[in-house]
Amino acid sequence: MGEHTVASFDEELEHIDRLIRDMDELAAAMVAASIRALLASDNAMAQRVVSDDAIMDARQRELDDSAITLIAKRQPMAQDLRAVVGAIRMAGDLERIGDLAKNIAKRVSAVGQSATPRNLSHGIDTMADLVLVQLRGVVEHYVSRNAGALKELRADDQKIDVKYTAVFRELLTYMMEDPRNITACTHLLFCAKNLERIGDHVTNIAENAYYVVTGQQLPADRPKLDETTMSAPAT
Amino acid sequence: MNIMTEAGVEQKLSSGTNAPSIKMKGEKVSVHYGEKRALFDVDIDVRENQVTALIGPSGCGKSTFLRCLNRMNDTIDIARVSGKITLDGEDVYDPKIDVVELRARVGMVFQKPNPFPKSIYENVAYGPRIHGLARSKAELDGIVESSLKKAGLFNEVKDRLLESGTGLSGGQQQRLCIARAIAVSPEVILMDEPCSALDPIATARVEELIDELRQNYTIVIVTHSMQQAARVSQRTAMFHLGYLVEEGATDKMFTNPDDKRTQDYITGRFG
Secondary structure, eight states, rough: OOOEEEHHHHHHHHEEEEEHHHHHHHHHHHHHOOOOOOOTTHHHHHHHHHHHHHHHHHHHHHHHHHHHHHHHHHOOOOHHHHHHHHHHHHHHHHHHHHHHHHHHHHHHHHHHOOOGGGGGGGHHHHHHHHHHHHHHHHHHHHHTTTTHHHHHHHHHHHHHHHHHHHHHHHHHHHHHGGGGGHHHHHHEEEEEEHHHHHHHHHHHHHHHHHHHSOOOOOOOOOOOOHHHHHTTTTO | OOOOOHHHHEEEEEEEOOOOOOEEEEEEEEETTTTEHHHHHHEEEETTTTTEEEOOHHHHHHHHHHHHHTGGGGSTTEEEEEEEEEETEEEEEEETSHHHHHHHHHHEOOOSSSSSSHHHHHHHHHHHHTTTOOOOOOHHHHHHHHHHHTTTTTHHGGGGGTTTTGOOOHHHHHHHHHHHHHTTTTTEEEETTTTTTSHHHHHHHHHHHHHHHTTTEEEEOOOEEEEEEHHHHHHHHHHTTTTTEEEEEEHHHHSSSHHHHHHHHHHHHHO
16 A cells, blocks of 8 residues: 555554554553463463553553544545554454453462462463464554454464363363362353454454455354353253 | 435335336436546436436546536536436437437436526526416416425515525525426436525524425435535445446445445545
């Protein structure tokens, strides 16, 4: 895409894109750190994630301000308009991802207090890896305007759903085995649920990014494989 | 402002009314000014009771095309129009067509308000009088009043109808010119940048008016304001260097146009 006649218009759009990249990097760092803190019962690291969330919120406010000002000043059209509106929405999802990472971090001390075998959280570890690949990939594909990769990435969310179902069942068995595990496992279950929600936010980002890049909406139906809601009453 | 979306148009379809029919049609319209070719084989449909916006950078041919629709180019000696333009299926360049009558059916509003240096009343009454549309003074008064009302000007000028039209503000003058165009009961109204000399409030009034007029008239508007085209029109046609680049539903043209040149123009990347 060529440059605007007014060069500062390009700079303003670039600034918004840069904020999205910053927020994505921060979100990925927060998720990774919250899971490491969880696995290592590292309260100091968990505390850093909690304080990082304030930075995330500030970034989102900065992006909102920049986007609103750009709309007021430039009245963007077509792909520019899609980019600005898309950025506002993507920033909303990234901010929520930050909140969910913070929530995981807040549970670190609670899980650590109950003497739980470390292996309870193996499934969560691999689930977090899947989530991080998605989270880092989505903005990368957005920046490189790769619509095909965004579409694939969105479909890949089902891998996280499958993993979540497995973790859910696993934690349920631990709780049935020994009621003393219930407190820790419940917290871990919330952590797993948070990761699953983060996956959904990444899916939203992919959909928005796809729209910004192509001007087309992805079809609404997406494969869903979270079976916990169905299997829960049966267990 | 109430902008009819494509969805709205579809609603109209499902409720039993026909799709907007073609009021005017251009087929392979070309214009030469002397040796210079200004327009290249433009094919375009103007749909009834819709606003069609013509956009594009200066010199792209949009005003030239607009002026073909009521043969305003006839007034330029060196202009030569080829191709076919029809109004309700009738060739407007047919030698048998009475040009004066054609311009009553296809009225025009210009960039700068150009009221006659006469009273407000006379500005509106002039057209109906020379076209013999009123048989009595009372009937003429009625036409003047209803035209001024349709143009949204009546309440502001009803107590000074005999004062000069040139004493009105710019926005009022433009609405007076619209009233003057409406007075001869046209079917199509052509507008050549009708708001470019107006302030934002007067512009908003005229845009509101365009939306109301659409119920009874077919409107073709040339505008340099992209936002205006997006706000007032249902169809948008993009011109560049004398060619019609792309024509389509306004909603799509301003969110996701097909042609790169349209995209570059509406996003401010050239022009």
